[in-house]
Amino acid sequence: MYSSLNSLAVNVEKQGPRKPAKARFPLRYGKYSEIKTPEYEFIFNLNGEIKFIRGVNANWPHPDEQFKRTDGNDWVYYTVGDDSSDKGIISWLGEYYLPCLPYQSNTVWKIDYFSNPAVMNAFGAWSQLYADLYMAPKNRFHSKARELIDSVLENNDKVLHERSQKLHSITGGRISVLPPDTRHVDYEIIPLNIADGCLFHCKFCCVKSEQQFQTRHQTDIIEQIRQLKAFYGRNLENYNALFLGNHDALAADDEMIPFAATKAYEDLDFELYSENPLLFMFGSVDSLLKAKDQLFEEINNLPFYTYINIGLESADPQTLKFLGKPLSKSSVEEAFKKMLNINANYGNIEITANFVIGEGLSAEHHQSLKDLLRDASAASCRKGTIYLSPLIDSPKKRELLPLVEEVKNVSSMPVYIYLIQRL
């Protein structure tokens, strides 16, 4: 035990860049703590909760790969895939990594890291480190390192699990899906639910809630923010983004978005720590079409750059019917046009859109999508990514890549694959 303790390198507080940035290597941002053994690097947030594990031994699959633990307590393995060039993951996802999720999702690449002992040994190493720290004599480390180790020991696996449940109970349930745009902050957002349920209950959807749509009361928002502040504690300063949930925040009562965003900005310390914070939310075709200019004026004037992601799904009537999405072709086209207009006219708002792809979908669906994206060029103004979401029950997902390539090639807007992730 002493020899392993002697080989630990403890760094109580390090400062990385303030914000997440896209990089080919595992960039650490914000303030964090680090404990290194000869074989692994363990990164902790400011509350002493384990955040990343990266192997530095010869068996580790790639020096840029690592595990990340989310606030929902999922361990996600970040892989560079089998092609780390510009033609690999980055060209499909807009990011350098593919998050491999420990739950079912709509991923195009199935990478079975569970059966790779070189990867899974990381968890054994984490348990070993925990045991070593637990058994270490009290006077073995200087006082600051001792404080870090005490807080690491307080956050054992049971506590981390309970904390994720606490987060879910604050927002009124687990966030079943995050907007694709949250990739810009590596899915690190503070969730604040301003409305529950959906306007639609689409047949194809694997993340919907059964609730009728309802905006929450302002008192509920104030209480969530109070509890979120206590929950995140010292680590609050490492967040640069807010997610207003749930599935259709844009449909919430008009005053709710400005109220909740402003209150969160002030009370969750975005004002203190974040220079250009981001705000994310989902909208629907109906809520986008109904939203008045005044609402967009108010969102545009918030101290956030706001991404609103809209599920358009298809511009083909038969496909909309097949998906059980109660929309007409003309309303989808109208929403698409409105998206382009808002992107062109509001400097602090960016609307993005999702369309489905899948093996069983018709040639008409794919053709109508290509037509829509080809004709969008004039007004696209370099904003408004298009996300293609593989249907969750579509077999052979990797075979969809040539189709994605075809859509990319005709589109004047960036096109990426949407990977459904929860919190």
Ligand code: SF4
């Ligand atoms: S696709 Fe969107 S609107 Fe439809 S059920 Fe799912 S979350 Fe709700």
